[in-house]
Amino acid sequence: MNWYYASGGEKLGPVDQGAFQRLAAEGVIVDSTLVWHEGLTDWQRYADTEQAMYCTECGKPFPVGFMMPYGRSWICANCKPRFVQKIREGTLFAKTLPYAGFWLRFGAKMIDGVIMWVVNMFVNFFLMGFIGLRLRNPGGALAYMGTIYSFQFALGVAYETIFVWRYGGTPGKLILGLKIIRADGGDLSFGLALGRYAASMVTNFTVGVGYLMAAVDDEKRALHDRLCNTRVIKPQ
Numbered sequence: 001m002n003w004y005y006a007s008g009g010e011k012l013g014p015v016d017q018g019a020f021q022r023l024a025a026e027g028v029i030v031d032s033t034l035v036w037h038e039g040l041t042d043w044q045r046y047a048d049t050e051q052a053m054y055c056t057e058c059g060k061p062f063p064v065g066f067m068m069p070y071g072r073s074w075i076c077a078n079c080k081p082r083f084v085q086k087i088r089e090g091t092l093f094a095k096t097l098p099y100a101g102f103w104l105r106f107g108a109k110m111i112d113g114v115i116m117w118v119v120n121m122f123v124n125f126f127l128m129g130f131i132g133l134r135l136r137n138p139g140g141a142l143a144y145m146g147t148i149y150s151f152q153f154a155l156g157v158a159y160e161t162i163f164v165w166r167y168g169g170t171p172g173k174l175i176l177g178l179k180i181i182r183a184d185g186g187d188l189s190f191g192l193a194l195g196r197y198a199a200s201m202v203t204n205f206t207v208g209v210g211y212l213m214a215a216v217d218d219e220k221r222a223l224h225d226r227l228c229n230t231r232v233i234k235p236q
């Protein structure tokens with residue numbers, strides 16, 4: 001069946017059924033667009049046609065007024081609540097996303113550990129050269145240690161948060177091609193990256209159990225991924 005449609009006061013077409021559905025999916029043809037095909041007595045609003053779209057969830061055809069567009073797919077009103085729920089929980093992508101496994105993530109942690117170890121070595125030498133060697137009393141030494149630990153802690157927070165926020169992963173993860181995403185597939189905001197770091201400290205308190213969760217979880221989530229609703233993937 002060939003369709004005609006009105007756009008900007010012009011009559012366009014004919015387009016075949018497949019092209020017509022694509023135009024609708026791409027938003028060229030919207031609910032208010034006037035359309036016509038042979039056999040119709042008059043032009044109709046697209047939303048009023050009996051034009052059936054296929055629901056990507058249940059596979060059944062419905063009139064377009066009964067459907068909600070999602071990207072290039074259409075979801076029927078029956079499936080919509082379940083579909084929205086799936087988006088919210090992040091399970092929509094469960095079968096399609098290449099989640100990074102435990103050993104890859106373990107490797108990334110090791111690389112980050114080495115990088116931070118080297119950085120901290122430099123920090124220690126630097127601070128010791130400037131402050132440490134001038135210390136004469138025990139109180140000063142304690143303050144010195146406190147300074148070093150605070151500095152290293154701040155450095156650890158900045159390293160993780162800024163890299164995850166700007167690049168989707170720490171250098172260790174980036175080297176191994178891993179990326180941290182939100183459940184809905186989006187990038188992490190600065191706040192969420194910081195929150196995920198705080199959550200990973202909770203994971204650290206579990207003495208490895210929180211990390212091992214990634215090995216058995218169906219979406220390979222560590223404890224802090226569950227807390228922050230994030231996922232670690234390895235894009236192909």
Ligand SMILES: [Zn+2]
Pocket residue numbers: 055056057058059060075076077078079
């Ligand atoms: Zn459906």
